[in-house]
Amino acid sequence: MEEITLDPQRMPKHIAIIMDGNGRWAKQRGLDRVFGHREGANAVRRIVRACGELQIPYLTLYAFSTENWNRPKYEVEALMALLIKSIQEEVPELMKNNVRLNAIGHLADLPQQCQDALTEAIRTTSANTGLTLTISLSYSGRSELKYCMREIAKKAKKNEIDIDGISEETICQHLYTSALPDPDIMIRTGGEQRVSNFLLWQIAYAELFFTPVMWPDFDKPHLLEILSQYQNRERRYGKTSEQIAASTKI
Ligand code: FPP
16 A cells, blocks of 8 residues: 655544444344444544544544434344443543543433443543544434524523524534534545435535445544545635635745
8 A cells, every 4th residue: 555644734623434334344244233333343443543643633423323213123222232331441442542532412312321331431531632532422413403403592582692693603602512623524434425414514614535445444544545635635615726825825
């Protein structure tokens, strides 16, 4: 493989990943889908480590969507058990790598044991200053926006917010992600090319990358290749190429 050189000045601050393809990875090997999720958890460990090594400040993973509750009961139960086990077992590794754990989504939907494991891991890692790893659980972008609108409406009703003063900033402050910058990159593994209700508001200007690699096979070299492509893309935010070139001249 060709050597990849990255420009430290143009690294993304925030990478979001839709970890797709666990089920197909297992099926291709004649295994139950649950094996794919187990291998997926190993891929999570590798990518968290890689992001730490690359000094990326924020990584957000789509681990369980609101819609995933509709999967067969045994698969949902296996995923919840895997989450509890992974969260508990990974705390020493998170501490070693200075990773701060965070979670977004309608967390009250999760089994109590999962909520407890999350609360404990978030508390234990709260003073870490390296990568902020956000796990999205029982999450969907539309339901997040629904909760956000309800919160703003409640405050407006109590006159704590002036309706005419509601700005994009007000919306950002009421999302689950209020403490995170918007993702610069969104990656989806597993070959599908859609955003599937992930961070709908926040990815307005994200660079999208779709790879056919199934999530259990995704590793640091795939991430480096995407980062290299990212650095070769021009982010214009609605401006022209000429304006961007003029503003980056020193
Ligand atoms: C999508 O693959 C993946 C999921 C629904 C679950 C992701 C969960 C993990 C990687 C496990 C552990 C996570 C953490 C954070 C420790 P899919 O089942 O939809 O795959 P398919 O499209 O091939 O069916």
